[in-house]
Amino acid sequence: MFRLIKNFFAMLAMLVAVPALANPGWTTYSPDAFSRAQASGKTIVVDVHATWCPTCRAQEPILDALRSEPRLKNAIFVKVDFDTEKAFLRQHRIPRQSTVLVFKGTRETARSIAETRPEQLRAAVLGGV
Secondary structure (H helix, E strand, O other), X not given: OHHHHXXXXXXXXXXXXXXXXXXXXXXXXXXXXXXHHHHHOOEEEXXXXXXXXXXXXXXXXXXXXXXXXXXXXXXXXXXEEOOOOHHHXXXXXXXXXXXXXXXXXXXEEEEEEOOOOHHHHHHHHHHOO
């Protein structure tokens, strides 16, 4: 019994320590990783979010569902923290959280701001593919 409890708390600690496990399929933004993704020429879906943003929370299940879209099976999904990644925001002229961008390599191909209607957000992202 003690081993079971010990294993449970070890697993819980891993989930808290590694946010990517709580949101599989999304990569946390870093300038180097983003540059490498752009250099690969792949499609990149960027979610500029804030943990306190209700619009971002409404977008989350829609964006998560898009990860299983066949046209996006090789895409890279990146979360950019609106509160901490100010250089990214300036570089890409992003005025607010809840902005979703699509890139093909270094070229921005789609942008959606504060869209929470599933079909419209889906169409905006897929339109950039």
